[in-house]
Amino acid sequence: MWRLCKVSIGLLVVGLCLALASHGAANFDRLLATLTERWGAGVTPKFNSWRALIANFSNAQDNDRLKKTNEFFNRQVHFGDDAVVWGQPDYWATPMESIGKGLGDCEDFAIAKYYTLKEMGVASGKLRLVYVLLKTGSADGAAGQPHMVLAYYAQPDAEPLIMDNVVGDIRPASRRPDLAPVYSFNSEGVFAGASAKDATPASGVGRLSRWEDLLKRARAEGFE
Helix, strand or coil, X not given: CCCCCCCCCCCCCCCCCCCCCCCCCCCHHHHHHHHHHHHCHHHHHHHHHHHHHHHHHCCCCHHHHHHHHHHHHHHHCEECXXXXXXXXXXXXXXXXXXHHHCEECHHHHHHHHHHHHHHHCCCHHHXXXXXXXXXXXXXXXXXXXEEEEEEECCCCCCCCEEECCCCCCCEEHHHCCCEEEEEEEECCEEECCCCCXXXXXXXXXXXXXXXXXXXXHHHHXXXX
């Protein structure tokens, strides 16, 4: 099981602590309008497939929701570096931006899956976006490559299941020794590690500036 990592959280910056709790139902008409305004009507079929995915699995078991959501984005979105896709060194895209572009990096895959599972009805407390160091087969002792995955905890003391764009199948954390968790977060807060046992966030979401900005932009698109 992933335990708390005693490391500094270098990406955290001082900011306002926003009271952004779990999402309600998204405004799908507004989301579609936002999407087509930016990328044209040609992206409507992909949006409709995404909306159908949510509708078809809103009453399903969590394991089925995880599997279908993971498969959907790993197939519908292709990997693209932020510098190429967005012209920025590090940009966190909203789900609509990832669907519209059809491209994204590891953060974008994890964010899109997170929002989709929440719309299906998965409790936010069961989901964590986890910043990890990914071992890429280099020499022992190498620091690892910064990476992000989505973790699902059936219970607070359960071993998390990992959804990733690098490894296609969903695996328990113990079967991902290539990942070293650093910190995790969701719409309720930022946590100093990846353990779901700790109910108290390390800090409010406003202390992770890119995540705070992402939440605001997603709400403006139609996510609640």
